[in-house]
Every structure is written in C-alpha cells, then in structure tokens.
Amino acid sequence: MEIVILLFDNVNALDVVGPCEVLSKMPNTVIKYASKTPGPKQTDIGIKLIADYSLEGISKPDILLIPGGIGVKPITEDREVLDWIIDKHKTSTWTASVCTGAMLLAIAGILKGLKATTHWVRLPCLEDFGAKPQRKRVVVDGKVITSAGVSAGIDMALTLANLIAGETTAKAIQLGIEYDPAPPFDAGSPDKAPKKILDLVLRKLEERK
Amino acid sequence: MEIVILLFDNVNALDVVGPCEVLSKMPNTVIKYASKTPGPKQTDIGIKLIADYSLEGISKPDILLIPGGIGVKPITEDREVLDWIIDKHKTSTWTASVCTGAMLLAIAGILKGLKATTHWVRLPCLEDFGAKPQRKRVVVDGKVITSAGVSAGIDMALTLANLIAGETTAKAIQLGIEYDPAPPFDAGSPDKAPKKILDLVLRKLEERK
Numbered sequence: 001m002e003i004v005i006l007l008f009d010n011v012n013a014l015d016v017v018g019p020c021e022v023l024s025k026m027p028n029t030v031i032k033y034a035s036k037t038p039g040p041k042q043t044d045i046g047i048k049l050i051a052d053y054s055l056e057g058i059s060k061p062d063i064l065l066i067p068g069g070i071g072v073k074p075i076t077e078d079r080e081v082l083d084w085i086i087d088k089h090k091t092s093t094w095t096a097s098v099c100t101g102a103m104l105l106a107i108a109g110i111l112k113g114l115k116a117t118t119h120w121v122r123l124p125c126l127e128d129f130g131a132k133p134q135r136k137r138v139v140v141d142g143k144v145i146t147s148a149g150v151s152a153g154i155d156m157a158l159t160l161a162n163l164i165a166g167e168t169t170a171k172a173i174q175l176g177i178e179y180d181p182a183p184p185f186d187a188g189s190p191d192k193a194p195k196k197i198l199d200l201v202l203r204k205l206e207e208r209k
Numbered sequence: 210m211e212i213v214i215l216l217f218d219n220v221n222a223l224d225v226v227g228p229c230e231v232l233s234k235m236p237n238t239v240i241k242y243a244s245k246t247p248g249p250k251q252t253d254i255g256i257k258l259i260a261d262y263s264l265e266g267i268s269k270p271d272i273l274l275i276p277g278g279i280g281v282k283p284i285t286e287d288r289e290v291l292d293w294i295i296d297k298h299k300t301s302t303w304t305a306s307v308c309t310g311a312m313l314l315a316i317a318g319i320l321k322g323l324k325a326t327t328h329w330v331r332l333p334c335l336e337d338f339g340a341k342p343q344r345k346r347v348v349v350d351g352k353v354i355t356s357a358g359v360s361a362g363i364d365m366a367l368t369l370a371n372l373i374a375g376e377t378t379a380k381a382i383q384l385g386i387e388y389d390p391a392p393p394f395d396a397g398s399p400d401k402a403p404k405k406i407l408d409l410v411l412r413k414l415e416e417r418k
Contacts, residue, residue, distance in 0.1 A: 014386065017226040020254040021359065031255050040259055045229040046240050048259040050249055099387075120387060137391045149387025150230065151363065159393050171396035172409045177223065178308075178329060178358030180397030181390035182346045184368050187380035188389030200381045 010071030022157035068099030219280030231366035277308030
C-alpha cells in the first residue's frame with residue numbers, strides 16, 4: 001500500500017506527522033513525501049521536513065493525504081499542484097486531508113456535494129466550493145476522509161487504519177503510540193473553549209496572515 | 210525562551226513534533242533542533258527531520274526536551290551525548306522527555322529519586338536507575354517533566370505551557386491546534402486495551418528490535 005503526502009513550505013508539521021505515525025504502522029505500507037520541488041520544507045514549528053519525491057515521481061498512490069497550514073494559501077492558486085491532486089485522486093483508494101488541507105481538496109473540486117470538515121476557523125468556507133461542512137472531528141464520505149484542525153489528523157488516521165486494516169490493527173497502533181489522550185484542559189474545540197479564548201485565537205490567527 | 214530538542218537517527222517523529230506544535234506557540238519562544246551531527250535525521254515514519262544545530266552550538270537552553278524512539282538505544286552508550294544532557298540540565302529551567310527519551314534522562318542520572326514516566330513497555334526499567342515509575346500520562350517532579358509514550362508528548366507540552374505561560378495561553382494553544390481528541394477506540398493504554406492487543410503490540414515491538 002502506497003501512501004503519498006503532499007509537502008510544501010509552511011506546512012503544519014503535526015498535520016503531516018500525526019497521521020503518518022499511525023498509517024506507517026499498518027502492515028505492508030510505504031509512505032512517500034512528495035513536493036513540487038523536492039528537498040527541505042519549512043514548517044510552522046521551525047523544523048524542516050524533507051520531501052524525497054517530486055510530483056512527477058508519484059504514479060498511483062493508494063492513499064493521497066493533503067495536510068494543512070499557512071502554506072496552503074499559495075497552493076490555492078497553483079494550477080500544477082491542484083491538477084496533480086485531481087489526477088492522483090482519480091485512482092486513489094482513499095483521499096484524505098488534515099486541517100486546512102481540505103481547502104485544497106475543495107478548490108480542486110473534490111469535495112463538491114460531499115460532507116467534509118476542516119479546521120474550525122475555515123469550516124464555513126467549505127460551502128463556497130459545494131461541500132457540506134460538518135462540525136465533526138473526522139468525516140468519511142465515499143472514499144474521501146477529512147479531519148478537523150491539526151491534532152485531528154491522528155483520529156482521522158486511526159479511523160482510516162480501522163477501515164483499511166481492521167479493528168485489531170487499529171487498536172494495536174493506538175496502544176503502540178499510547179494514544180490515551182488526557183489534555184489538562186477541555187478547551188480544544190470552539191464549542192468547549194470559553195469566549196475569551198476563542199477571541200484570542202481568532203486574533204492570533206488574524207495576525208499570522 | 211530557548212527550547213532545545215535533541216535529534217538523532219531513528220527518533221520517533223511524533224515525540225518531536227507533538228510537543229513542539231504546542232511549545233512553539235508560546236510567546237517569545239525559539240526552538241532549536243540539535244544533534245551530535247547536524248543534518249537530516251531518519252525517523253520511524255520515513256520522513257527526515259533536519260537538525261540545524263550541533264551540540265556545541267547550544268549554550269544554556271531554558272527548556273531541554275529529549276524525545277524517544279528506537280534510536281534511543283545507541284545513545285544509551287554515547288558518553289558525549291549523555292554528558293551534554295547532564296550539562297544542559299544543570300542550567301535548564303525545565304528538563305522534559307517524551308516516551309523512551311526518559312531512559313536517556315535516567316541513564317544520565319537525572320531521574321534518580323524522582324517520580325517519572327515513559328512508554329508503558331519501558332516503565333519498569335526506570336526503577337533500575339533510581340527513579341520512581343508512575344503509571345501516569347504526565348509526571349512533574351521539581352523541574353523535570355516526563356511523559357508516557359509518543360502521543361503523550363502533546364499532553365506534556367500543554368501541561369508545561371500552563372506552568373510557563375499560564376492557563377489562558379495553554380487553552381488558546383489547545384484550541385488553535387483543535388486538540389479535542391476523539392480516538393475511535395479506547396485502547397490507548399495497557400489498562401484499557403484487550404489482552405490480545407497488548408500481546409500483539411509486545412510481539413511487534415520485540416520484532417522491531
């Protein structure tokens with residue numbers, strides 16, 4: 001099973017690493033990190049991730065995974081990358097996104113008529129491209145699986161591992177990475193966070209633009 | 210505030226990226242990725258992470274973070290790296306570990322007499338180095354904060370962000386990365402996973418050695 005992740009500058013590092021930590025543990029799996037220009041890609045946390053493959057170096061991945069991050073913006077106008085996404089999606093068994101990676105699927109026309117999710121700040125924007133936004137952590141519609149912001153990629157990948165490799169494997173992966181989450185606060189979604197926290201995050205995200 | 214993460218070949222990628230996704234969002238923070246030999250480091254998920262700094266290039270980090278992974282093994286006998294950890298710990302405000310990174314702190318003598326945790330498979334081994342193993346996700350003892358396996362680094366970092374930058378900032382970070390975890394199964398700890406899953410993971414980890 002070949003999994004291909006699209007990398008680009010200013011990709012969100014956890015969007016990439018979270019799901020791969022899960023998916024790489026499925027049996028007979030190879031992950032390829034591909035980018036328009038292979039080489040080191042800057043991330044939001046300062047560490048550079050290396051893309052080993054060019055887009056042309058990828059033929060027909062079984063799973064296509066599109067991460068998010070502030071680096072998504074320039075790609076929304078990059079016809080070459082968007083056409084590559086459309087082409088790989090044609091033959092993929094699963095097409096997946098984490099966080100604002102869903103915006104690239106949406107702009108590529110892949111989410112038209114589908115239920116989908118993305119980072120809560122961007123959720124209403126999915127509708128502009130004919131998708132049906134869902135306030136959910138993970139959404140499966142046909143062969144397209146989308147997830148909410150950043151850390152939700154781990155839950156998405158476990159859902160996918162269950163669909164592909166079955167419950168025993170998915171649970172073993174979960175135990176292997178000791179994914180028994182216990183955040184010290186219950187402020188991880190816009191429904192749960194206090195209003196002042198919500199406003200603070202919206203202000204910070206606005207500043208980052 | 211300077212945060213330094215030790216990188217090495219076959220480091221666990223999520224051990225590095227999970228906490229950094231949280232800690233990098235604290236105000237006035239810089240993260241440095243350091244290694245005995247700077248350059249690309251292989252990870253368990255096939256992606257290479259780039260270490261920009263040599264060990265000598267690091268003076269007095271405020272936070273020293275040691276990740277885990279199968280690459281920990283060779284470092285347990287690497288006096289140069291162990292001495293570096295001891296030296297940086299002397300002046301750090303916080304010394305932290307994720308997963309089996311705690312084994313390096315233990316061997317360096319840092320956990321002697323302290324409560325600490327690590328990946329559940331390795332937890333009993335902490336005792337060999339005078340630590341008091343705790344079946345907990347995150348353990349704070351003095352200025353040393355240790356976490357359970359792999360994904361627990363995210364919870365550890367949120368705990369640390371709260372201690373350093375306060376509750377409002379920690380909650381805003383949690384909301385920013387939409388960390389409202391919802392794993393599809395409840396099998397993420399040895400207490401919760403069925404016996405057959407536990408045996409499967411132990412067998413897999415044994416094969417990887």
